[in-house]
Amino acid sequence: MLIGFEHVGMTVSDMDRAVAFYCDLLGLSLIERNKVDRGEIGFFDTGAGMLEVFAPDASTVDRFRDVPLHEAGLRHLTFAYSNISEVLSRLSAAGIEIIEGPRAARNTPLIRQLAFVRDPDGIMVELVERGEGR
Numbered sequence: 001m002l003i004g005f006e007h008v009g010m011t012v013s014d015m016d017r018a019v020a021f022y023c024d025l026l027g028l029s030l031i032e033r034n035k036v037d038r039g040e041i042g043f044f045d046t047g048a049g050m051l052e053v054f055a056p057d058a059s060t061v062d063r064f065r066d067v068p069l070h071e072a073g074l075r076h077l078t079f080a081y082s083n084i085s086e087v088l089s090r091l092s093a094a095g096i097e098i099i100e101g102p103r104a105a106r107n108t109p110l111i112r113q114l115a116f117v118r119d120p121d122g123i124m125v126e127l128v129e130r131g132e133g134r
Helices: 015-025 084-093
Strands: 008-013 029-036 039-045 050-056 077-080 098-104 111-118 124-129
Touching: 015 029, 015 039, 015 050, 015 084, 084 098, 084 111, 084 124, 098 124
Parallel strands: 008 050, 077 124
Antiparallel strands: 029 039, 039 050, 098 111, 111 124
């Protein structure tokens, strides 16, 4: 029997930058951070699952490439907030790229409004306010 969503894993170029973005700016909690073979791994708690972040020892990590609509793949990460305008103000002040929003969602029973930003490695992150009753 399924008991819940556990985590999604991703690669970043710099663990310190990932901690600054995901914890300091987005409010996730760093639960564990360890050196591992060929890099460093961190687990960030979202309150409803974890984000596993790997930072390789490589001298360079290529910037994230958006998955075209005709290719299978993960397109973005989504985090829910009570007020995304407050989060966007904090991100904007920190110089984070805001792609879109805030705007009304199309699937309003699930999501009231949304915005899209990019993390320091170009990974698209969606910020949402949930719809009534969610």
